[in-house]
Amino acid sequence: MNPIYEKILAQIISGVAYGSIYGIFALSIVFLYRVNRLFNLASTEIATFFVICMYFLMKHMSYLLAFALTIILAFIGGCSLHFGLMRVVTERKNVLHSNETVITIGVFTILNSLSSFLFSDEAQKFPSPLPERVLNFWGVNVALNTLAILGFAVLIALALLFILRLLPIGLLMEATSENIVNARLRGIKVSNILALAWGVATAISVTAAVLIAPALFLSPGMLRQVFSYALIAVAIGGLESPFGAVVGGVLIGIVENLSTNFEVFGSELKFLAVFCLLLVMLIVKPRGLWGREEHRRV
Amino acid sequence: MSLIQGGKKQDPKRFGKRIKRIRGFDLFYYYVDYLSKVISERTNDVIYFFQRFYAGFIAQVFAIISIFFTPVSKKQPIIIRSILEVPRILVGLLLLLLLCLSALIFILIGGTISGLLGFRNIVDYSLKEQIAAWLVLIIILAALPRFMTEFGLYRVSLFFCFTLILVGFNFLYGQCGILSLGHAGFVSLGGFVTAFLYTGTFGIKFPFFLSMIIASISSFTFGLILGLPSLRVKDYYLVIVTLGFMLAVPQLLSSKYLAPYTGMSMGGISTDSMVIPKILSWMSVQTWNYFFVVGTAIFLIVMAYNLMHHSPIGRAFRTIKCDVEVSTILGIPVVKYKLLAFAMSAAYASIAGSLIMYINRFISSDSYNVNDSIDYIVAAVVGGPESILGCVVGGLFLTFQKDLAAGMGNLVLGGNHLARMFYGMIMILVVFVAPRGIAGEVSRRIRSRFISKPQRGKYYYSPPPDYDFLDMKGSTIKEE
Numbered sequence: 206m207n208p209i210y211e212k213i214l215a216q217i218i219s220g221v222a223y224g225s226i227y228g229i230f231a232l233s234i235v236f237l238y239r240v241n242r243l244f245n246l247a248s249t250e251i252a253t254f255f256v257i258c259m260y261f262l263m264k265h266m267s268y269l270l271a272f273a274l275t276i277i278l279a280f281i282g283g284c285s286l287h288f289g290l291m292r293v294v295t296e297r298k299n300v301l302h303s304n305e306t307v308i309t310i311g312v313f314t315i316l317n318s319l320s321s322f323l324f325s326d327e328a329q330k331f332p333s334p335l336p337e338r339v340l341n342f343w344g345v346n347v348a349l350n351t352l353a354i355l356g357f358a359v360l361i362a363l364a365l366l367f368i369l370r371l372l373p374i375g376l377l378m379e380a381t382s383e384n385i386v387n388a389r390l391r392g393i394k395v396s397n398i399l400a401l402a403w404g405v406a407t408a409i410s411v412t413a414a415v416l417i418a419p420a421l422f423l424s425p426g427m428l429r430q431v432f433s434y435a436l437i438a439v440a441i442g443g444l445e446s447p448f449g450a451v452v453g454g455v456l457i458g459i460v461e462n463l464s465t466n467f468e469v470f471g472s473e474l475k476f477l478a479v480f481c482l483l484l485v486m487l488i489v490k491p492r493g494l495w496g497r498e499e500h501r502r503v
Numbered sequence: 504m505s506l507i508q509g510g511k512k513q514d515p516k517r518f519g520k521r522i523k524r525i526r527g528f529d530l531f532y533y534y535v536d537y538l539s540k541v542i543s544e545r546t547n548d549v550i551y552f553f554q555r556f557y558a559g560f561i562a563q564v565f566a567i568i569s570i571f572f573t574p575v576s577k578k579q580p581i582i583i584r585s586i587l588e589v590p591r592i593l594v595g596l597l598l599l600l601l602l603c604l605s606a607l608i609f610i611l612i613g614g615t616i617s618g619l620l621g622f623r624n625i626v627d628y629s630l631k632e633q634i635a636a637w638l639v640l641i642i643i644l645a646a647l648p649r650f651m652t653e654f655g656l657y658r659v660s661l662f663f664c665f666t667l668i669l670v671g672f673n674f675l676y677g678q679c680g681i682l683s684l685g686h687a688g689f690v691s692l693g694g695f696v697t698a699f700l701y702t703g704t705f706g707i708k709f710p711f712f713l714s715m716i717i718a719s720i721s722s723f724t725f726g727l728i729l730g731l732p733s734l735r736v737k738d739y740y741l742v743i744v745t746l747g748f749m750l751a752v753p754q755l756l757s758s759k760y761l762a763p764y765t766g767m768s769m770g771g772i773s774t775d776s777m778v779i780p781k782i783l784s785w786m787s788v789q790t791w792n793y794f795f796v797v798g799t800a801i802f803l804i805v806m807a808y809n810l811m812h813h814s815p816i817g818r819a820f821r822t823i824k825c826d827v828e829v830s831t832i833l834g835i836p837v838v839k840y841k842l843l844a845f846a847m848s849a850a851y852a853s854i855a856g857s858l859i860m861y862i863n864r865f866i867s868s869d870s871y872n873v874n875d876s877i878d879y880i881v882a883a884v885v886g887g888p889e890s891i892l893g894c895v896v897g898g899l900f901l902t903f904q905k906d907l908a909a910g911m912g913n914l915v916l917g918g919n920h921l922a923r924m925f926y927g928m929i930m931i932l933v934v935f936v937a938p939r940g941i942a943g944e945v946s947r948r949i950r951s952r953f954i955s956k957p958q959r960g961k962y963y964y965s966p967p968p969d970y971d972f973l974d975m976k977g978s979t980i981k982e983e
Contacts, residue, residue, distance in 0.1 A: 244742070306682050311930045314881065314930070322917045433746050433750055473757070476751055477751050483743070484732060
């Protein structure tokens, strides 16, 4: 094979892997929006906070145990975030609608500064769960970690689709997102459903952060870039479709990696390339790849 | 005769009629009556209260003068009394003449200026009260350079710039209910464009004022470009697009293609001060800068106030905030108005950015980041997103925020992070306790203390607190 094509293929594959990480974060945002009608801006900061917790836990126990404990903690943390804070806003609607997003910005600020306070400012190395092996497919070298990330992203997207489409609890979630008052009158325990959504979304984003932490080096601001990429992935894929979020993330990853390694824009302008992709997508398909039009009865 | 017609907007022509009824010696009783009315009248707002207080102060001065010329006892024979009364009559006439003259001057000059600038309808107060309030403000601001240090003046101008940013943010968040994470991007864009044009990066040197206006126009255009694809879908898309814009602008400016032209390869652009006009050449540079920044900011804030609270555009904004579908049915072009709000707020942010660049005399690509945008949101929410007073509170918050963080950092290790954490907590608390911010809550309390009926007349300009009154979601059902 031509070495240039080989290089491009390798870049695309690593771009797909990084992109699927953005896709997982986008997934957690999309899932929360599907169930809760809430645009969660704090998702990456929550993930960073729990990864730093895991870093402190790993000083006392093994990797797997710390990971399991962190996921459980993240689930509980997400649930308690709903019961303690979001419940008042999302279930009663007695404050302004955009104030929900403002509260997530507040959570963003609090958790970001808390993790900066807890964690020393120097970036630390974070261990990878998988051995550093390189596999060879048709002459292209692919790291094992990359494949694991991609597989995990697809798995989570499929699982979420399965939950939302086929399981009875998905129906309950759909009903809750449609109209809270009606769902409650039908006997659905709305608070528990929303808290479950929060817990699942938090656990997903924390897992993604643990997967990407070895590549980024652990620091309080490590997911800042990922934060914007995840939001752009949400916009590209459509605000309501889990599959679209992953595809959007993968697209972003490919564009970013190609513009970094080939002198199209230059590596400094990789974000600009992604931003142009977003603008083009919004002009061509305003509701995203798999977005649907919303109607509301007045 | 009651002087203050409760609740009604006063006709400026009445002012003249009222003066004609004053007889020389009635001044004292007249102003006692006035004062008692002032105290007992319902007060609308904190500003309103202070305006009335100032009017009362003038009244007191006149009352003291008239006491000084109290009538002599009636026991004396009528001839002597009439002779003795001549100077008092003269003084009374003089006072009357002075009052008439000052009223004329006020109405002529003040009316012209205020009519030109739109001050007339800044609040539903009489012209005299408005002029009194403006005089107080202008005297205080004009006297500040005498009493403050250079750094203090810098602080005050910075405060006005921050207030300007928040007023711009008001169009978007307070009036339309849309969030933007990229306001710092527009601030930095304004600063950069102004710096390029002012220092002559592209060959021609523009005067500062002109470059500021060009920068604001370019920001307005950028707002339209970014808002058009995103606002027609959903408000959340604007958050995403503006965040992207926020991150893209510094990268573009410091990239290797643009850096040689923009001077970013040297770390930043530094500018020199503007040339002081010849008439004002007795001023020091700092004083001139201060007056320029404060004057521009106040002019724009008043324009914004008129646009938000006294124009059909502001009403359309608030309708959109209440319910998008209903405003569509009412015939309001929703996307157009949202775009207008966004572009206006971008232009305001850019003007504030160029003013900040001017008083700092330096700008670089690291000057603004996402944290600044979040700070603006925090300040707007804490101060009160719907009123100018809220913006002033938010501006104070922004001015002293970094000092507070630094002070905390000196006290405790990592204290600046703790300070930011407290800001977040305060913001969430304010959203729950006082959804209209500190200023909105305070003015509501004051109003409810002085007014028996809460929503009376035109003084009530904010939308009612239940925003979802048209929606089923608004009804609450308690869980067992």
